Amino acid sequence: MGMINSLVLEEMFLKHYQEWCLLSFSYVGDLEDSKDVVQNIFIKLLQKEFDAPIVDLKKYINTCIRNESLKKIKKSQRTFSLKNYSTEVSSHENELIRSEISDTLFRQIDALPDHSKKVFELCVLEDLKYENAAEIMGITVNTVKYHLKKSFKLLRLNLKDVYFWLF
Structure with a gap:
């Protein structure tokens, strides 16, 4: 340690x-x-x-x-x-933009291949350790790492337009 x-x-x-x-x-x-x-x-x-x-x-x-x-x-x-939605217009617009970006992100996560999506959800969204995710899915830790790497690569590729839109 x-x-x-x-x-x-x-x-x-x-x-x-x-x-x-x-x-x-x-x-x-x-x-x-x-x-x-x-x-x-x-x-x-x-x-x-x-x-x-x-x-x-x-x-x-x-x-x-x-x-x-x-x-x-x-x-x-x-x-x-x-x-509640009775906030300033600019604040409301910002929330809508943020919400739209979040929706886009979660749609892209949803579109990941099944195993990659499940690993991503377990390790990233539920914050499980690789070992725990591997045990749950019945795969090796290296396979978990492979699916995470694949997920991030696909998300980066599919969300590149969102980055440009933000800036």
Whole structure:
């Protein structure tokens, strides 16, 4: 068991903070929320112990940010449907845009191949560990990783227009 070197983490945070905020923003559509996502990831990383060293820390953090952003979207979708709609027009328009982006994202997740979709839902949306997802599905951990990689690749490809639309 070990922890990530805090100096390495601090250096990465300073170097890539804006890039990661933009990545999160491309999912959540709100600058403050995207800053919260990135900062929360780093707080968790500073506190977390790992069973094995992380080979590519930047890639690992990118994945964490994507996953956390998707969870935030799902949470905000739930609360959005419960809100009353008598808010300012611009705020309402922003919510509609965000909701449309979320709908597009979830339609794309729904369109994933069956195994990839199930793995994505278990690991990303339900936050299960690879081992648990593998056990539930009766497949190996490497197959879980394969399906996750495939899911993210397909989502990146199918959602590239959404990114451009946001900016």
